[in-house]
Every structure is written in C-alpha cells, then in structure tokens.
Amino acid sequence: MSTAATATVLEADHAPRVEVRLEDGWRLNPKVALRPEPFGALAYHFGNRRLSFLRRPELVTVVRALAGAPDVRTALADAGVPEAQWAAFVGALSTLAESDMIHSRKEGQQ
Amino acid sequence: MTITAPAHDARPKGGSLVDQFELGLDAPICLTWELTYACNLECAHCLSSSGRRDPRELSTQQCEAVIDELQRMQVFYVNIGGGEPTIRPDFWHLLQYAVDHEVGVKFSTNGVRLTPERAGFLASPACNGYVDVQISLDGATAEVNDYVRGPGSYDTALAALKNLQDAGFKDAKISVVCTRQNIGQLDEFKALADHYGATLRLTRLRPSGRGADVWDELHPLPEQQRELYDWLMAHGEDVLTGDSFFHLAAFGEALPGLNLCGAGRVVCLIDPIGDVYACPFAIHDNFLAGNLLADGGFREVWQTSQLFQELRAPQTSGACTKCEFFDSCRGGCMAAKFFTGLPMDGPDPECVQGYGESALAADRSIPAASQDHSRTAPGRNQPVMLTLTRRPDDFTPPTSAPVSACAENPLAGFTP
Ligand code: SF4
Ligand code: SF4
Numbered sequence: 453m454s455t456a457a458t459a460t461v462l463e464a465d466h467a468p469r470v471e472v473r474l475e476d477g478w479r480l481n482p483k484v485a486l487r488p489e490p491f492g493a494l495a496y497h498f499g500n501r502r503l504s505f506l507r508r509p510e511l512v513t514v515v516r517a518l519a520g521a522p523d524v525r526t527a528l529a530d531a532g533v534p535e536a537q538w539a540a541f542v543g544a545l546s547t548l549a550e551s552d553m554i555h556s557r558k559e560g561q562q
Numbered sequence: 563m564t565i566t567a568p569a570h571d572a573r574p575k576g577g578s579l580v581d582q583f584e585l586g587l588d589a590p591i592c593l594t595w596e597l598t599y600a601c602n603l604e605c606a607h608c609l610s611s612s613g614r615r616d617p618r619e620l621s622t623q624q625c626e627a628v629i630d631e632l633q634r635m636q637v638f639y640v641n642i643g644g645g646e647p648t649i650r651p652d653f654w655h656l657l658q659y660a661v662d663h664e665v666g667v668k669f670s671t672n673g674v675r676l677t678p679e680r681a682g683f684l685a686s687p688a689c690n691g692y693v694d695v696q697i698s699l700d701g702a703t704a705e706v707n708d709y710v711r712g713p714g715s716y717d718t719a720l721a722a723l724k725n726l727q728d729a730g731f732k733d734a735k736i737s738v739v740c741t742r743q744n745i746g747q748l749d750e751f752k753a754l755a756d757h758y759g760a761t762l763r764l765t766r767l768r769p770s771g772r773g774a775d776v777w778d779e780l781h782p783l784p785e786q787q788r789e790l791y792d793w794l795m796a797h798g799e800d801v802l803t804g805d806s807f808f809h810l811a812a813f814g815e816a817l818p819g820l821n822l823c824g825a826g827r828v829v830c831l832i833d834p835i836g837d838v839y840a841c842p843f844a845i846h847d848n849f850l851a852g853n854l855l856a857d858g859g860f861r862e863v864w865q866t867s868q869l870f871q872e873l874r875a876p877q878t879s880g881a882c883t884k885c886e887f888f889d890s891c892r893g894g895c896m897a898a899k900f901f902t903g904l905p906m907d908g909p910d911p912e913c914v915q916g917y918g919e920s921a922l923a924a925d926r927s928i929p930a931a932s933q934d935h936s937r938t939a940p941g942r943n944q945p946v947m948l949t950l951t952r953r954p955d956d957f958t959p960p961t962s963a964p965v966s967a968c969a970e971n972p973l974a975g976f977t978p
Contacts, residue, residue, distance in 0.1 A: 485664075487589065487636040490573055491582040494591070496638040498692075501666060503591070503638075505579055 470549040472524060472542050477557035479519035484553050486512060495553050504551055511544055518554060580822045586874035589635040590864065591828040594842040597625070597653065598645040598834050599935035602674050604944045605700075606710045607739065607780060609843055610833075611771040612645040613937040618835040622652045624855070628832065629656070631860050632665050639666035639692075643842070645834065645935075648675035654683070661692045668694035670737060672715060673722025681722075681729035696737040696763060697722050702750035706743050710780065712943040723758040734760040735802065739767050742779070745786040748793045752801070763802040764794070766809075769901040769911075770843040772936060774928065776947070777902070787914055788813065809894035809910045812887035823896050826851065826873035830864065838863045840873060843897035847932040880907035885915060894918075903928040 472478060480486070483499040492506040495515075506512050513531040521527035524545065528538055548554045573585055600615035601608070620628070632640060640660065647653055648671050660667050676695075684693055697719050701707030704716035726734045736755045738744065744751075748764075755762040769777035782790060791810045794803065798818050805819035826840035832854065833839060840849040851867035854860045864870065882893040893899075894910020902911040903926035909917035937944075965975035 485636060485638065487638075489587050490585070491575075491579075494587075494636075496636075498638075498664070498666075501639070501692075507579065507582075 470546055472545040472549050472554075474525040474528075474538065474542065475523050477518075477521070477523050478545070478549070478554050479557055480515055481553055481555050486515070488512070495548070497551070497553060500552065502551060504548065504553055506544075506548075508544075511541060514541060514545070515548070515554065519557075580820065583820070583822055583824065583828050584874070584876075586827045586870065588865065589637050589861075590830050592641065592824060593632070593637055593830055593832070594641040594643060595628070595832045596643050596645060596834050596842070597647040597656070598650050600649055601644060601646040601672075602649060602943060603646065603672050603712050603715055604937060604941060605712065605715075605772070606776045606945050606947055607700075607741075607767060607771075607773040608936075609768065609770040609773055610643075610645065610845055611931065611934045611936050613941075614935045615645075616835055616935060620834065620836055620855075622655065624836070625652070625656050626659055628836075628854065628860060629660050629663050629665055632660075633663040635861055635864075637665060639668060641842075642667055642669040644670075646672055646674060648680075654680070657693065658688065661689055666692040666694070668696060668735075670696040670698060671722070672711070673697050673719045676722035676725050678725045678729060681725040681731055684726065685729040685731040691732075694733075694735065695726060695731065696735040697726075697760075698737050698739075699751075699754075700739050700741065701744050702747035702754055706747065708945065709743060709947060710741070710776075710945055712945040714943065723760060727758050727760075732759075734758065735763045736760050737763045737765065740764055740782060740790060741767055742782050742786060745782050745790055748790070748797075752797065761802060762800070763804065764790075764807075765804050766806040766895070766898075768843045768895060768898050770897050771845060771931075774901050774931070779947075781912065784914070784916070784919075787912065791817075791914075809891050809912055810914060811890035812885070812914045816890040821890050822892055823894075825849070825896050826870040830870075832860065838867070840869065841897055843895070844900065845933060846900070846929065848900065848929070849897075878907045880905060881917065881921075882907075882909055885909075885917075887915065900929065902926070 481497065484495055484497050487494045487496065492508050493512040495504040495506060506515065510531055510533055514527050514533065517527040517530055521530060524542065528541055533541055545554065596610060598615055598619055599610065599612045601612040604613055647669055657667055684695060699707055699719045700710050701716065707716040708714070723734060736751065738751055752762055767773060767777065767781050787810060791813045794807065794817055795815065803817065803819065807817055808821040811817060811821055825844060829841050831839040831842040831845070833845065836854045838851045838854060838860065839845055840851060849869065851869045852863040854863055857863050879888060879893050882888050894913060896906060898911050899906055899908065902922060904911055904921050909921055911918040911922055
C-alpha cells in the first residue's frame with residue numbers, strides 16, 4: 453500500500469511487555485478513537501498518531517465495555533466471549549495496553 | 563451503518579489484515595487530497611501533471627465541507643498535496659480548520675512558502691502536533707535534485723528545512739522519490755535528514771502523470787533495486803517508505819509495513835476539483851470513481867462507486883499466480899502496470915524476478931493521459947534534463963564541413 457501510516461498491526465507475534473490481568477480494571481485511553489470497520493475496528497491514538505487494528509468485533513465490544521466494568525473478567529463475560537478464548541483476548545488487550553490504547557484504572561497509573 | 567452493509571455479511575471473517583483490507587474499508591486509511599494543480603515548479607516526473615490552477619478548484623467553503631465529512635467518517639488524517647498546496651491563499655486556514663476538526667494533516671511541499679513565520683506557526687500549539695510536513699527532495703545534491711525538480715529547487719527545500727528546525731518544529735520529513743540518479747545517494751540523504759533533525763522518507767517512482775514521459779530514463783535499474791532493498795533492510799527502522807516498495811519483497815524477506823495495493827480499498831485521492839480517484843498515482847479516467855460535488859459527497863463515492871466495488875472484489879493475478887513470491891509482492895503496483903501499458907493481472911514492470919522486463923519488451927500500448935495541467939509554455943523553473951558528458955574516447959572529428967543537401971558540384975562530398 454502506498455503512503456500508509458505508521459501502522460501497528462495486531463498480529464500478536466511478539467510478547468507484549470505490559471500485562472493485562474483478568475482481575476484489573478482498564479479503560480480506553482480518552483485520546484483514542486475507535487472507528488468501526490467490517491473486521492472489527494481501527495483505533496487511532498491522537499497523541500502519538502498511531503493506528504492499531506482490532507481484528508475481532510468482539511474485541512471492540514470488550515474494549516468499549518472496559519470502562520464500565522469492574523474488571524476485565526466481567527467485560528469479557530458480558531461480551532459473551534467464551535472462557536476458552538479469554539487468554540487470547542487478554543493477550544490482545546495487553547498489546548493494546550503496550551501501545552497506550554488502553555489505560556489501567558489502578559491508582560498511581562494514568 | 564453503511565450502505566455496503568450487505569457486503570459485510572458476505573465477507574469472510576478472520577484471515578490476515580491484508581485479506582481484510584483487500585475487501586475494502588468503510589473509510590480510507592490513507593487518503594490523499596490534492597488542493598490545487600497550481601505549482602511554482604515543473605518537476606519532470608510530477609505524478610499529477612501539475613502546473614496550472616484548474617478554474618473549477620474547490621472553494622474554501624467546499625473544502626471545509628469536505629473536512630467536516632472526513633471528521634464524520636473518522637478519517638483521522640489526510641495527506642495534502644498538489645500541485646503546491648501552500649500557494650493556495652486559504653491553505654493555512656484550511657490546515658487550521660482540519661486540525662480543529664480532528665483531521666490531522668500531513669502535507670507535502672517543495673518548501674516555497676515555508677518562511678520562518680510559517681515554520682513558527684507549524685511548531686506552535688495552534689497545530690497541536692497534528693501536522694506533519696514533508697519536504698520533497700529528489701537529490702542529496704543540487705545537481706541531482708535540480709536535474710528533475712528544476713533550478714533553485716534544492717536551495718528552496720533546504721531553506722525550508724532550516725526554517726522548520728530553527729522554529730523548533732519536530733520531526734519534519736524529507737521525502738525522496740527514488741530514481742536511477744539518486745539511489746547511490748541514500749547514505750547522503752540519511753545524513754541530510756539527521757543534520758536537520760528530520761526523518762527520511764523514501765518512495766517509489768511511478769510512471770504516473772508526467773512521470774510516464776521520463777520513467778524509462780529515471781526508474782532504478784534492476785541492480786539498483788537490489789541496492790535499495792539491501793539498504794532498506796539495513797535501515798528499515800529509521801526510514802519511512804509509505805509502504806511503497808512491497809514489490810521488492812520478492813527479493814526474499816518482506817519489508818515492514820503493509821504489503822498490498824490499497825487502491826480503492828484503503829487508499830484514494832481527492833483531486834482539486836473534487837474528483838475521486840482510486841489512488842494518487844492513478845489520475846486517469848479508468849480509475850475515476852466519481853466526483854464528490856456531483857455524486858453526493860465523498861462517503862457516497864467511497865462506499866458505493868462501481869469502480870471501488872470492483873477493486874474490492876477478488877482479483878485474478880494472471881501470470882503472477884505461479885510466482886512463489888506472490889503472497890508478499892501481490893503483483894506489485896496497479897498504477898505502474900497501467901501507465902506502462904501492461905495487463906492489470908500480470909507482473910509489475912519492475913518485477914524483481916525479471917518478469918517485468920519481458921512484459922515490457924512484448925507488445926503493449928501506453929495509455930494516453932486523460933488530464934494534464936502542465937503549463938503550456940515552459941516557465942523559468944522548468945528542469946532541463948540535459949547531462950553534460952565528455953566526448954567519447956573513440957570519437958573521430960570530421961575532416962571537412964558536412965555536405966549541403968543543395969550542393970550541386972558533382973564531386974561534393976568526394977574525398978580522394
Ligand atoms: S496503484 Fe500503486 S501506488 Fe496506488 S495503492 Fe496500488 S500499489 Fe500503491
Ligand atoms: S511475478 Fe508477480 S508476484 Fe512474482 S515477483 Fe514478479 S510481480 Fe511479484
């Protein structure tokens with residue numbers, strides 16, 4: 453593709469350094485906008501101008517639900533994600549956390 | 563939510579991101595908007611054959627309406643070019659308008675209007691870090707640059723880079739179209755970028771616009787493609803490429819970025835009069851999807867035009883199908899094939915497996931340009947593509963004056 457942005461592709465081919473755990477509370481970074489797309493959504497970070505791709509519609513539902521849920525576990529359950537897939541979703545969330553798309557709600561963090 | 567909804571249902575889930583992109587998106591990721599065909603320069607390889615302003619150019623209000631629509635479609639940034647966009651009197655206003663409407667701007671310029679004051683504005687909080695500036699430079703020395711971009715253009719570009727640096731503008735881009743003449747200068751370009759605190763951006767020369775006339779002379783030779791590939795593999799992290807060299811992936815390892823032709827799928831162009839084309843390198847009637855004034859706005863054209871539907875449908879890959887590198891190269895660039903008269907479903911003219919050369923040698927007809935805003939009379943900035951060379955060593959000077967066609971002497975031209 454010509455002249456594309458600095459796109460981060462969520463292929464999860466590397467281990468993210470930030471760990472998202474089921475029992476923690478997270479939320480979408482207010483600087484990030486989600487644009488619905490047929491494959492899921494495109495996330496754009498207005499601060500560092502990076503693009504990420506959320507490649508499952510269910511992942512988009514989960515990310516949107518994070519702020520309103522007490523923890524990641526609840527957000528996953530409410531979105532109807534089967535438990536067998538939680539590990540994969542937590543991995544995808546960790547990648548998003550690493551690129552600053554979602555923030556931890558724990559005290560002491562942004 | 564969108565008119566293409568039925569297609570969504572039919573669309574296969576999962577697969578790679580590239581597979582998904584080939585089926586198209588609800589809004590482009592990489593939108594180029596050329597604000598004017600007017601330009602102070604007359605670069606020999608101009609992709610949009612720019613020079614003269616088109617009287618039908620969108621008005622300020624019409625441009626604002628386009629930005630409003632991009633904001634609604636969540637097109638988060640737009641690449642602004644031309645022509646020379648900064649010579650539109652309302653350019654700085656539109657820039658501010660876009661930034662205020664959450665549409666970031668990357669604009670390409672030859673630097674002509676980047677005075678210290680403008681550089682200061684770009685570095686100021688008014689732009690909120692939403693503005694990227696790309697200064698075009700096609701040679702690391704004045705000699706190589708001015709050969710294609712015209713006399714004085716090297717100095718203009720460097721003055722602009724200096725003004726940006728002095729104003730504290732962070733991370734300007736030096737945007738280079740790679741040619742036969744400048745591939746040997748990659749290290750020098752990198753040094754220039756480092757000197758100005760800028761990032762180097764290398765892109766591929768396509769035979770688009772006036773580029774069609776000079777492509778044979780300017781496009782990198784096969785061994786230079788290899789040189790470029792090796793250089794990119796070694797410096798991949800520090801340079802931008804606009805993902806434009808994916809045809810080089812057939813040398814072996816794929817380059818970082820997205821390897822696909824995004825035309826009409828994730829890429830498109832809005833031209834100065836509101837015509838929407840599949841790609842900035844494909845300004846031709848064959849790739850014209852519609853006009854945003856005449857056809858109900860940009861969203862309507864992007865989502866429903868027949869051309870874009872066709873580009874998002876599965877394509878055949880002809881002779882490339884059997885190639886082991888097809889997965890990463892995907893047959894290369896649609897525009898490069900079209901403007902060199904090659905079939906759309908075959909190899910790229912610069913196919914690094916060598917299939918392009920044989921295709922170029924076969925029967926083909928180069929399509930006529932369907933629009934041209936080049937100046938009708940050359941201006942003072944027109945490049946003169948002449949290289950001064952030494953007389954060859956085996957040159958034998960003539961021994962007498964040439965014989966005139968009307969010489970009547972029966973012995974004219976006879977040397978005993
Ligand atoms: S036509 Fe060429 S330049 Fe345009 S998107 Fe396709 S590969 Fe890129
Ligand atoms: S034959 Fe086609 S797919 Fe293979 S390298 Fe050449 S252009 Fe690319």
